[in-house]
Amino acid sequence: MGEPVPTTLVVGASAAAREAAIAALLDTIPRHAASSTPDAGAFSAVILEGLASGSSPIPDLPSVRLVRLAPGCPCCAGNLVLRVTLNRLLRQGPERLFIGLASSEHLDQLRSWLQKAPYDQLLALGPVVSA
Incomplete structure (x- = not known):
């Protein structure tokens, strides 16, 4: 098993504000030139609750994998969907x-759920970002 994946939770009532905050965070991650480094296949995963509110500021690049979940509380009604989505993305590294x-x-x-097994070994939760 590799290093835990640095994970950032971004909250905000506006989908546009959440997506802008994530796009700004993605801009701080160095992009790898295709085939020039061993990390050329590296990517950031983004899970968004809710539908897009128009065009998204999140870049449509091979280094970003974006998955949208239906609106609703991901830890209550959407727990299974979040778990399946998270597991699929984590298997991709x-x-x-x-x-x-x-x-x-x-x-x-x-x-709390993300800090319990098996996610406690897979994720490194950082501070929450308010958008």
Whole structure:
């Protein structure tokens, strides 16, 4: 098993604000030139709750894999969908993970869930970003 994936939770009531915050964070990650380094296949995974509110500022690049979940609390009604989506992305080996949430109402529950097995060994949760 490799190093835990640095994971950032981004909360905010506006989909546009959450996506802009994630896009800004993605801009801070160095991009690898295709085939010039062993990390050329490296990518960041983005899981967003809810539908896009128009055009997204998140870049459509091979280094970014974006998955959208239906609106609703991912730790309650969407727990199974989030778990399946997260497991699929983690099997692909992202170098970073961002999870955008519409509400901070259950943020503590979600963080607690992500800090339990098996995710406690797979994810390195960072501070929450408010958009």
